Amino acid sequence: MDELLLIEAVERYLKGEMSAQEKAFFEDIRKNNPAVDQMVVEHTFLYHELDKQSNIKAYKHALFEVETKLAEEGIISQKQLNGKAKVVFLWKKYKRSIAVAASIAVLVSLFTTGLIISYNNRTKQTEINRLKREIIEDTRRELGKFKAAQPAAPKQVIPENPKFGGTGFLIDGRGYVVTNAHVIERMKNIYVENNKGEYFRASLVGTDLNSDLAVLKISDTAFKTMPNLPYSIKKSNAELGEQIFTLGYPRNEIVYGQGYVSAKSGDQGDSTAYQLSVSVNPGNSGGPVLNKNGEIIGIITSKNMTADGVVFAAKSKNVFRLLEAVKKDGDTAIIKVPATTSLKGLEREQQVKKVEDYVFMVVGN
Amino acid sequence: MSNYQQENELLKGLAVNDKQVIEAIYRDNYPMVQAFILNNNGNSDEARDIFQETMIVLYEKAITEGFELNCQLKTYIYSVCRRLWLKRLQQLQRYSSLVENVEDSVPVEEDIEKHEKHNNDFLLMESALNKIGEPCKSLLDAYYIQKKNMQEIAAEFGYTNADNAKTQKYKCLLRLKKLFFAQYKNGQ
Numbered sequence: 266m267d268e269l270l271l272i273e274a275v276e277r278y279l280k281g282e283m284s285a286q287e288k289a290f291f292e293d294i295r296k297n298n299p300a301v302d303q304m305v306v307e308h309t310f311l312y313h314e315l316d317k318q319s320n321i322k323a324y325k326h327a328l329f330e331v332e333t334k335l336a337e338e339g340i341i342s343q344k345q346l347n348g349k350a351k352v353v354f355l356w357k358k359y360k361r362s363i364a365v366a367a368s369i370a371v372l373v374s375l376f377t378t379g380l381i382i383s384y385n386n387r388t389k390q391t392e393i394n395r396l397k398r399e400i401i402e403d404t405r406r407e408l409g410k411f412k413a414a415q416p417a418a419p420k421q422v423i424p425e426n427p428k429f430g431g432t433g434f435l436i437d438g439r440g441y442v443v444t445n446a447h448v449i450e451r452m453k454n455i456y457v458e459n460n461k462g463e464y465f466r467a468s469l470v471g472t473d474l475n476s477d478l479a480v481l482k483i484s485d486t487a488f489k490t491m492p493n494l495p496y497s498i499k500k501s502n503a504e505l506g507e508q509i510f511t512l513g514y515p516r517n518e519i520v521y522g523q524g525y526v527s528a529k530s531g532d533q534g535d536s537t538a539y540q541l542s543v544s545v546n547p548g549n550s551g552g553p554v555l556n557k558n559g560e561i562i563g564i565i566t567s568k569n570m571t572a573d574g575v576v577f578a579a580k581s582k583n584v585f586r587l588l589e590a591v592k593k594d595g596d597t598a599i600i601k602v603p604a605t606t607s608l609k610g611l612e613r614e615q616q617v618k619k620v621e622d623y624v625f626m627v628v629g630n
Numbered sequence: 631m632s633n634y635q636q637e638n639e640l641l642k643g644l645a646v647n648d649k650q651v652i653e654a655i656y657r658d659n660y661p662m663v664q665a666f667i668l669n670n671n672g673n674s675d676e677a678r679d680i681f682q683e684t685m686i687v688l689y690e691k692a693i694t695e696g697f698e699l700n701c702q703l704k705t706y707i708y709s710v711c712r713r714l715w716l717k718r719l720q721q722l723q724r725y726s727s728l729v730e731n732v733e734d735s736v737p738v739e740e741d742i743e744k745h746e747k748h749n750n751d752f753l754l755m756e757s758a759l760n761k762i763g764e765p766c767k768s769l770l771d772a773y774y775i776q777k778k779n780m781q782e783i784a785a786e787f788g789y790t791n792a793d794n795a796k797t798q799k800y801k802c803l804l805r806l807k808k809l810f811f812a813q814y815k816n817g818q
Contacts, residue, residue: 268804269797269800269801269804272800272803272804273796273800307807307811308807311803311806311807311810311811314751314755314810315755315770315774315775316774317748317751317752317755318752318755318756318759318774318775319774319775319776319777320647320693321686321689321752322775323647324647324686324689325682325686327647327649327652328652328682328685328686330649331649331652331653331656332656332678332682334653335653335656335657335660340656340657340660340661341656341660341664341674341678342664342674506751506814524815525814525815542815
């Protein structure tokens with residue numbers, strides 16, 4: 266459909282100007298054509314933003330008028346301080362900054378003096394430091410090899426010809442991993458691999474085919490409990506337009522992607538899923554979808570191959586439902602899901618650095 | 631309790647842009663906020679800014695569906711101002727410990743976070759509207775922001791009829807959409 270015609274249709278649709286017949290026809294097109302649906306979602310968002318813009322502007326205008334009136338009445342003071350009072354005022358205002366600046370100046374001058382005096386010694390010292398660090402690193406590397414080789418050797422190291430799997434992430438530091446049900450279906454042996462290339466054997470705890478989720482337990486003795494997961498799992502729904510990012514293993518290396526929530530329901534109105542606009546590939550399945558605060562809002566499940574950037578993700582609250590079901594089956598200890606995020610307010614690079622250790626590649630044969 | 635109800639009514643007025651309500655809230659609360667900011671390294675212009683922003687937070691809260699204020703309006707306003715001012719001080723790097731009044735405060739972080747997100751979207755849209763160029767900017771502004779009708783706009787912009795103006799408007803909207811989403815995807 267011509268985009269110009271479509272945009273007109275969307276506007277009339279949103280304003281409720283369509284006749285019932287027209288509306289049914291339009292909704293039908295929308296249902297059968299994901300590209301059109303995607304556009305409708307985007308336009309809706311744009312109209313909302315424009316509408317908000319309009320309202321806030323009108324409101325700010327009203328605020329300004331009230332302010333002007335009250336300023337004339339003297340309720341809002343606008344007197345400018347001048348003369349001596351101003352100096353005192355500025356001094357009061359900045360005295361802490363000045364104090365800090367002065368102490369920094371003193372420190373810097375002391376430091377430079379010290380630096381000049383000890384210049385010769387210093388250069389030698391740094392050389393020695395460096396040498397030392399290399400040795401330590403070498404031994405650590407040796408140790409690492411030793412450690413990795415020891416426990417793994419008698420059991421298993423690498424799964425035999427793994428068919429490619431997907432992505433999973435820890436929800437409990439004791440080794441419980443969430444991934445997609447379709448990732449592990451038809452796998453006899455399940456393994457997870459962390460970003461350091463270490464493999465661990467895992468077993469299936471439970472699945473929920475409705476939301477396409479599965480919980481695994483890392484059963485390998487080589488796996489060490491990882492306390493303090495950096496992210497939390499969100500119980501409530503994400504907002505339309507919320508910025509998100511995801512990590513996954515579409516290749517042998519972990520890959521980052523970012524985008525936004527483009528609809529609150531998934532394929533054909535599936536209310537257990539979101540529609541996202543983010544670039545993902547086979548192998549991303551089961552990967553966590555995080556918002557900017559580091560709360561997991563969903564799990565990547567599928568992608569519409571015919572439309573660009575239409576991705577579906579199971580809502581995170583399904584995880585809780587699955588865990589509840591698993592608990593009823595007995596024989597698993599209660600899984601503790603992290604409730605607080607330590608990623609809030611961090612730069613994205615830092616967030617990713619903290620999260621990547623907890624995201625695994627899921628493979629099997 | 632009736633006091634709370636009264637205040638909730640007041641906020642409903644805020645949601646529909648009632649100037650008398652705005653004025654009443656200013657009269658009741660501005661002196662307190664101004665005193666607080668002047669006592670804490672600020673000047674009267676900054677007090678004005680902070681109060682304005684607080685009024686916007688309040689507005690955003692008031693237009694949310696099912697919203698209800700569950701503390702005194704005065705307490706809420708004080709808490710938001712206090713939070714906003716602390717943030718501002720941090721940004722300006724004016725080191726300061728707050729001189730607190732006796733007023734109670736309630737947690738408002740969530741509301742302020744929401745407000746910052748809204749504000750961010752608002753700025754994105756504004757910058758997209760500014761980048762789009764004339765006559766698109768005025769055209770979209772007239773229709774979507776000032777909510778004039780198409781006949782008026784056609785006359786004002788010199789289109790031969792409302793339909794022509796409409797087609798032009800949709801073309802402009804498409805351009806705006808591209809600009810807006812390009813920025814939206816890039817930046818946070």
